[in-house]
Amino acid sequence: MSTKLLLKYDHIPNINRLEVYKQHGGYASAEKAIKTMTSDAIVDEVKKSGLRGRGGAGFPTGMKWSFLAKPPGVARYLVCNADESEPGTFKDRYLMERNPHLLLEGMLCSSFALGANTSYIYIRGEYFYIVPILEKAIEDAKAAGYLGKNILGTDYNLEIYVQVGGGAYICGEETALLESLEGKRGNPRMKPPFPAVAGLWGCPTVVNNVETIASVVSILENGGDEYAKLGVGKSTGTKLISASGHINKPGVYEIELGKVSVEEFINSDEYCGGVWKGRKLKAVVAGGSSVPILPTHLILQTSDGKPRMMSYESLGEGGFATGTMLGSGGFIVMDETVNIAENLYTFNRFYHHESCGQCSPCREGTGWMEKITHSIISGHGKNSDIDLLWDIQSKIDGKTICPLGEAAAWPVASAVRHFRDDFEKLIH
Amino acid sequence: MEVKFNEAALNTANKIISRYPDGKQKSAVLPLLHLAQAEFDGWLSIPVMDYIASILTIQPIEVYEVATFYSMFNMKPVGNCLIEICHTSSCWLRGAEDLIKHIENKLNIKAGETTADGKFSLKRVECLGSCGTAPMFQIGAQYYENLTTEKVDMILDDLDKSGKRRTYFDAVDLNAHK
Numbered sequence: 001m002s003t004k005l006l007l008k009y010d011h012i013p014n015i016n017r018l019e020v021y022k023q024h025g026g027y028a029s030a031e032k033a034i035k036t037m038t039s040d041a042i043v044d045e046v047k048k049s050g051l052r053g054r055g056g057a058g059f060p061t062g063m064k065w066s067f068l069a070k071p072p073g074v075a076r077y078l079v080c081n082a083d084e085s086e087p088g089t090f091k092d093r094y095l096m097e098r099n100p101h102l103l104l105e106g107m108l109c110s111s112f113a114l115g116a117n118t119s120y121i122y123i124r125g126e127y128f129y130i131v132p133i134l135e136k137a138i139e140d141a142k143a144a145g146y147l148g149k150n151i152l153g154t155d156y157n158l159e160i161y162v163q164v165g166g167g168a169y170i171c172g173e174e175t176a177l178l179e180s181l182e183g184k185r186g187n188p189r190m191k192p193p194f195p196a197v198a199g200l201w202g203c204p205t206v207v208n209n210v211e212t213i214a215s216v217v218s219i220l221e222n223g224g225d226e227y228a229k230l231g232v233g234k235s236t237g238t239k240l241i242s243a244s245g246h247i248n249k250p251g252v253y254e255i256e257l258g259k260v261s262v263e264e265f266i267n268s269d270e271y272c273g274g275v276w277k278g279r280k281l282k283a284v285v286a287g288g289s290s291v292p293i294l295p296t297h298l299i300l301q302t303s304d305g306k307p308r309m310m311s312y313e314s315l316g317e318g319g320f321a322t323g324t325m326l327g328s329g330g331f332i333v334m335d336e337t338v339n340i341a342e343n344l345y346t347f348n349r350f351y352h353h354e355s356c357g358q359c360s361p362c363r364e365g366t367g368w369m370e371k372i373t374h375s376i377i378s379g380h381g382k383n384s385d386i387d388l389l390w391d392i393q394s395k396i397d398g399k400t401i402c403p404l405g406e407a408a409a410w411p412v413a414s415a416v417r418h419f420r421d422d423f424e425k426l427i428h
Numbered sequence: 429m430e431v432k433f434n435e436a437a438l439n440t441a442n443k444i445i446s447r448y449p450d451g452k453q454k455s456a457v458l459p460l461l462h463l464a465q466a467e468f469d470g471w472l473s474i475p476v477m478d479y480i481a482s483i484l485t486i487q488p489i490e491v492y493e494v495a496t497f498y499s500m501f502n503m504k505p506v507g508n509c510l511i512e513i514c515h516t517s518s519c520w521l522r523g524a525e526d527l528i529k530h531i532e533n534k535l536n537i538k539a540g541e542t543t544a545d546g547k548f549s550l551k552r553v554e555c556l557g558s559c560g561t562a563p564m565f566q567i568g569a570q571y572y573e574n575l576t577t578e579k580v581d582m583i584l585d586d587l588d589k590s591g592k593r594r595t596y597f598d599a600v601d602l603n604a605h606k
Contacts, residue, residue: 129600184454250559330559
């Protein structure tokens with residue numbers, strides 16, 4: 001059995017209720033933080049833990065926190081990014097639905113460390129049914145003195161509010177999320193300034209993913225050094241993996257980073273339980289739709305023959321020529337019957353639909369990629385279309401305000417690089 | 429007909445507005461549009477959007493530009509049950525297209541259309557974060573997961589009988605159809 005932190009109490013009935021959560025040590029980290037630690041000490045523990053943003057970018061959380069500007073008399077905000085919309089990713093939903101107090105405790109610890117007295121959970125609108133779950137947990141935590149005024153008898157005050165989005169993948173990008181929270185279209189902002197300096201309503205703001213914030217609870221429970229002992233290299237701690245596609249046991253699994261090989265993750269009964277219907281593995285998208293898709297021989301082994309492990313570094317080994325990324329941990333498995341060009345069409349349609357339209361390369365390029373892929377899979381493609389796809393993606397990559405451009409380009413580049421045959425099969 | 433929230437909805441609206449600092453009430457526009465859509469027949473007409481602008485003391489254009497950006501807001505009338513079916517990769521891999529064809533045949537409409545009796549609309553949507561329980565659709569707040577054609581028939585037949593408008597504010601059954 002692997003080490004579990006975030007899903008440690010997942011099997012406990014009613015862990016979503018405050019009293020049950022408390023029976024299992026809940027709010028002990030928050031109590032320790034607020035009553036015995038300074039905010040700087042908490043930031044130090046998070047730095048020592050090596051925790052990296054779990055939304056997909058993998059930026060060191062402690063460093064992000066340390067960038068927060070603290071001008072006197074100006075409010076600071078923590079915003080929890082619960083806009084989980086990366087295709088293949090459903091771990092934050094799982095966590096919020098089943099253990100809302102873990103997120104609230106993480107927000108309490110994090111808000112205290114950052115000096116925020118108001119924090120927002122920005123949740124994608126489609127997850128509307130989770131709003132009452134979070135709001136009930138907030139109400140109960142408030143009644144028990146963990147939120148509101150003079151928390152646990154100290155002079156620290158914190159209010160947490162839930163804000164619903166309206167259906168827009170782009171709002172998972174932190175500056176688009178802030179625009180949306182301000183009641184505007186989700187158009188990403190030019191950076192700098194970064195949100196740590198000018199974020200929500202122009203105030204210093206930290207935006208962290210649900211899983212990142214929840215991880216702070218275990219970091220404070222045993223200390224950053226203990227957390228950093230889990231995992232391998234710069235992939236410390238544990239990560240939630242959302243497993244879907246052609247496997248026997250789709251679901252959310254917690255792994256210790258770097259300790260489980262991709263092969264074990266796919267085939268072990270503890271995780272995916274093998275490819276379904278006794279079929280062979282063809283390809284894996286390991287970290288959500290945006291990361292490069294890899295064929296079996298490259299996802300199971302690095303190009304120099306080492307087993308590929310579930311960690312930021314191992315999945316990234318070989319760069320985009322032979323590697324991919326851990327991303328959000330959205331692990332989509334495809335069996336031998338899938339034509340990768342056909343699957344790519346669903347991604348291209350997705351990114352075209354979700355482009356905010358601000359930058360021409362993304363707005364126009366995603367549309368062209370969708371149309372060309374559609375023409376190929378409908379039997380109207382030409383061989384030159386494959387090179388055209390390559391050309392278009394290369395003209396989006398790196399040329400847009402926000403990373404949606406790259407997110408749309410990489411699936412195309414990797415599909416053409418590794419599965420050109422699949423496109424050619426559809427061209428008559 | 430005058431567009432106006434009833435007392436309960438107005439209280440909810442005021443509670444939402446109180447979550448933001450003074451002068452930042454514009455932040456309430458998305459939550460209020462959701463509320464308005466649920467209160468006023470499942471879609472956002474110009475008078476409804478103008479009403480939200482008046483509550484928030486912002487220009488109508490500030491509401492229109494937001495409403496048209498986000499895919500959950502309906503800019504024209506929809507049936508009482510809006511079936512939002514996911515067609516992105518993980519759902520596609522597990523048979524979403526067959527399911528969409530099945531629903532189109534059953535309801536005798538194409539995706540993007542509403543049945544003649546106004547009971548159902550079918551809409552293709554992008555990933556709803558239900559990839560591990562694919563294929564799936566959402567009707568109001570309820571997620572219906574691990575769908576098969578048999579399950580779809582059962583669900584739609586039940587909804588056909590009830591005929592009630594479904595909204596994102598509905599209470600849900602967390603274990604239904606998982």
